Amino acid sequence: MGYKAVAKFVRISPFKARRVADIVRSRPYPEAVAILNNLPNKGARLVRKVIQSAAANALSNNRNLDEGMLYVSELYVNEGPRMKRLWVRGRGRADMLLKRMSHITAVVDRIEKSGE
Numbered sequence: 001m002g003y004k005a006v007a008k009f010v011r012i013s014p015f016k017a018r019r020v021a022d023i024v025r026s027r028p029y030p031e032a033v034a035i036l037n038n039l040p041n042k043g044a045r046l047v048r049k050v051i052q053s054a055a056a057n058a059l060s061n062n063r064n065l066d067e068g069m070l071y072v073s074e075l076y077v078n079e080g081p082r083m084k085r086l087w088v089r090g091r092g093r094a095d096m097l098l099k100r101m102s103h104i105t106a107v108v109d110r111i112e113k114s115g116e
Contacts, residue, residue: 028071051106072108078103
C-alpha cells in the first residue's frame with residue numbers, strides 16, 4: 001500500500017525530468033533525498049519536492065512510520081500538454097516553439113523486512 005503524490009503541469013521537459021527520476025527510483029527515501037539535494041538540475045529540485053510530499057503523506061497517515069522505513073517504490077514522469085509559441089525566423093517565416101510540461105508522480109512505500 002503506497003502513499004502517492006502528484007505534481008501536474010510542471011514546466012520542465014519530461015526528457016529532462018526522467019533523467020533525474022531514473023537515478024533515484026527504487027532507493028530508500030533518505031538516500032534519494034540526499035542524492036537529489038546534491039544534483040544541480042532543475043528536475044532534481046522538482047522531483048525532490050514530489051517525493052517529499054509523498055513521504056509527508058505517508059508519515060501523516062501512519063503514526064508508527066519514520067523516514068528510514070520508506071523507499072521510493074514508483075517514480076514516473078509523464079508528458080503533459082505543450083504550450084505552443086511563435087518563433088520568428090528569417091524572411092518573414094515562423095516556426096512553432098513547443099514548451100513542454102510534465103506530470104510527476106511519486107509513490108513511497110514501507111520497506112518490508114525479509115524476516116517478517
